[in-house]
Amino acid sequence: MVLFVPNLEKQSLPENNVRKAFWSPLISLTIENQNKHFSIARHQSSIRLVMTTLTSWNIKDIRTILESGQFNTEFYTTTYPETQATGLDPIIHYVLFGCHEQKNPNELFNTEIYKNLFNAVIQKEENPFAHYLRNNKSTYFFEKGLLQSYSHKILTKCYNKFENYAFFSEDYYRKIHPTLTFSGISPTRHALLYGIGEGRDVLYPYNIAQYFGRECKKPTTYTPNTTSIVGNLPQTVGVFYHSAGNSFIHELAELLQDYLKKAGLSAQLMTEKTPLSDKPDLCIFCAPHEFFFLEGCEHWKQEHILEQAIMFNTEQPQTLWFTRGLIYCLMSAGVIDICVQNLQAFANIGLTVFHFDPIPTIQKARLKPADKKHPFFRVLPDAAQSGSTPLKPLAERAIDVSFFGNSSANREKFFARQAAFFSDYACFLYYRKADGPLTTQGQYDILARLPRYVAENSKILLNVHRDDNHFFEWHRIVSQGMASGAVVVTEECFPHPLYKVGEHYMVESSRHIPNLIEWLLNTPDGEKESRRIQKNAFRIFANTSLRQVKNHDLLCYISSVWTAIL
Incomplete structure (x- = not known):
């Protein structure tokens, strides 16, 4: 039996509105008449009803998933294009078949992981995603790729930033890596969890060029921070550089420490060799692409340290070095950048940013x-x-x-x-x-x-x-x-x-x-x-007064980051 329902085109209304408007009476009808069970299938410009068997668990699960609004139809049909040939609505397909085929309802939930963890408490006919929505929806369940030591919570924060990052394009990532299969994982999540760590091309050169083209057309003038009252400040600040890294980074770390001290903060130079027992209140990691990839830094990669730290980026986005340090920028509480045009891209994804380019001192070069x-x-x-x-x-x-x-x-x-x-x-x-x-x-x-x-x-x-x-x-x-x-x-x-x-x-x-x-x-x-x-x-x-003003700028920035951390 097939019933055609005209004028309910997918494009005419938001999908969830169509579903909620249509599914609510349908589910009620099904519950009232236990001998008739229907599912939705799209047919060209209309939605059609295809007779199939829905158990009471199926109906309950469909309602739970529908009301949650967390089923991503676009993700499901794009990731699993073969499901479109079944004529079934994606939610129906997932409840009846997809969950048994380890398909995922969205980018944030991994059906296989959840089933393995909660197999003992999921009812025989119960859908894993529906069980999650009823019992564990405050917990994240997705694969962590190469970032196993970090929590789902911080990786979700990184993902939410990364998917809106100006330099990334999901279409470009898919195109540049044609041998990759994105079964159950989107190109965005693959790039974040695997691509960066594997040293792949991740950022889209066209997006980078377009972004900097726009930024360079904007008036670039120095505007001092006029805030007269500075808020909360850390008692101690550590400026980290890697002892085996570039001498240029070491020099920048020394200059940043000097600025912090002249701004009235207690700042020390630290390296990867600094023991955790000496951890300062606020950590500033210079050149994350270098610090976290050279030997000896493992104890500083802890989640609670990174999400309360500032990253000082010194690389340009066109380089592999910038890409591999990006994950630490996404985890951080704020980003300092040596390139003023780079700031807006970080600010647009919710990071607190600051341009630091120290004014040099006129002094004689010293040779050994x-x-x-x-x-x-x-x-x-x-x-x-x-x-x-x-x-x-x-x-x-x-x-x-x-x-x-x-x-x-x-x-x-x-x-x-x-x-x-x-x-x-x-x-x-x-x-x-x-x-x-x-x-x-x-x-x-x-x-x-x-x-x-x-x-x-x-x-x-x-x-x-x-x-x-x-x-x-x-x-x-x-x-x-x-x-x-x-x-x-x-x-x-x-x-x-x-x-x-x-x-x-x-x-x-x-x-x-x-x-x-x-x-x-x-x-x-x-x-x-x-x-x-x-x-x-x-x-x-x-210009000594200019130096003092820029010291105040830095103090205001540190205060804004520290206040947010507290």
Whole structure:
């Protein structure tokens, strides 16, 4: 027997409204007439009734699931497309067949896990999901993938943030990994629970480019926090960096600690070797992509620590390093980022954010005695070997152009194309293929100190992006270049709240950078412009009131995070 019910198209009303309006009388009818049992099946533009057998348990379970509103039809039919050919409504199919085939009613509930855990108390004909809704709906039941040590509660919080994260696209993840099968798990949940940990491509380059394109069009100006009364503050703050990590991260950790102390907080530098017994009230983990992946940090990966901590991100979203640190950002109470344009993406998913890019101090670079015996030092011009100072006039600097960085296809192409041009100038150009973090120990430890020393002897510090993305490592370039008295010449880059193009640094396309360099070095107008740029940069670095205001900004941010934790 088939009854057609016209004008109840799926598209005409929200699905739950259609179901509730239609199912309530149907269930009542079924209960009143125990000899007739019906189920819903879609037929083109109408809904039809198909005769089948529904037991009293089936009816009870259907009502429970329907009233909960937690059955995700789109998930069910997309994940299990074969169910659409049965002609049965997805809820009916799940109650009668899907639960026995280990199918899941939504992304948050795993039928197999629940059945295994509660098999002894689930009635013989009772649907596992309906049992869950009646007895355990405050508990989460889904697989944890590679994140077994974390609770369902915190992983659900991460999921709710991740599914709305601007840089993720479920369609892209499915497309880029065609060999993956998403049986019982959505691409979003797979990316979170497996993809990140497996080192897969997770974030969609188009979304990233589109997002930063919009952000870079917005006015980028520094606006101080005008809050006069600061709320709750932690008694102790620990700024963590990994002892075997990049020297650049160590430097940032020291600067952040200094800012916190000047803001009036009790802040200490800590590493992965710090025992848990010395845990501070508030933990700030610098470079989570590095800290939590190098050896010795396992005791700091505990859930109660992470969800009450701040992550200081120093990576750009286009990199694998950023992706693998993302899970810790999602777990955290707040995110500090060195790139101001990156903040809004985190803020949009509910994280408290802060831009930290410390104003450098004008001070002389310090080398170790052994550095002066290193080949890198011995190839410098005699005038550069004799000493350095940020205040050395540009005309007296022995090096015309300097550059430090890791190798990339973009940089290789640039230097190969411009080799003849640079051969006419006194240059120190260093770029290498990275084989790990640039640490303060080992054969490359001099690179933690030499770039700034060389910049103090250079007229121009060159910045060529590592790839095609215009992410500008502001702190490194500003610290090594502007604060060393060199004129920074860079490819087009993301704007900064404080440093402005044409005022504090110079921008040109890679094709025309040689023309700009030639003008700055060889013409009276160019030399005059170089001195103006240098003077403008020094004016910011010498602004003590600006430093105090930025200390207050940081204090207000720490207070907002700490108050939320409490």
